Amino acid sequence: MTAEPAAGAPPGHGPAADAPTGLAALLDPPGIAPPSWTATVIGCGNLLRGDDGVGPVLIRHLAAVGVPADVRLVDGGTAGLDTAFAMRGARRVLIVDAARTGAAPGTIHRVPADQLVAADPPSAGTPPVGTPSLATLPQPHAVRWDQALVFARWLLGADFPTDIVVYLIEAGCLDPGADLTPAVRRSMERVQTMILNDLATSVDLTAGDHDA
Template structure:
């Protein structure tokens, strides 16, 4: 038994500094902007991020924009940022503000938060920004912005509340105006 454990330990990679390795054919998918909607579609207003991404997919976005349903897996958010110059994250918040209130938070305020050994099954998108900064190094996006929409109800099976739906459309318009040529968004 001891020999098996020792053999297993010898086959584990050494712990050390981050090393970024891109195997052939696994280069990051480049894009100008990645819009990542986070949240749980099955819990009312908490699903505003993925619903907004679906709405953008229905109405169309300029070339160079990648739309990502980040769901509730923060780790997916970290990897979805890979290859993007600019990232927009949209999620619901619960701060006690009026439902539908929109908060715009520069990613720089969140990406340097302490990364205290998050559990892989409870890894949030805000932790993903800090993890992404570490993981991607020089490949981290130049610009990250987070739109938080204050949720009202997050009951299982509920639809978006009217206030959150209106706020989602407002954020959608803000995102699209930032993607227009000459506004700092995509070049095309």
């Protein structure tokens, strides 16, 4: 029995590139620098429901093989709201989640988030909403990364990371207590390689079409 993978290195103490401006800046006590990460990788999903746990399982694999010290690993589990807080201080964000779109189990969808989150900030009396394209990507658990993204954009304001990529892996089996199905496990390993390459080479993740 071991503890959960440590969430990367402790929050950095170097000055952020820009002074924080979003509501989340209220969190910083005087004299304590806000968090700063080159990249944050977030795995969402419910470990108790078969393939829905592929995101958190991938985070454990990444913790085991190791990532650069300035990369934060976040097991987002089923806590959507806190996924938004976890994006704080990250220059780029990679999200991995399970999906049910009707595609073959194991299909990998790679989605630049700027296509999913409406560009306009919420105006007075108008709660922010996702774009209609979200309706085509229903999630097998209730708390969805897309809602977290919309919330994070509100919470973080000008500090909302501009470089966000979402990997969705089509789930096969969602039975309580089930292991990952072979197709989803293979896809998870592919996504793991893609993420490690991304982190190593700092390529522009929003370019090109990498869908399976």
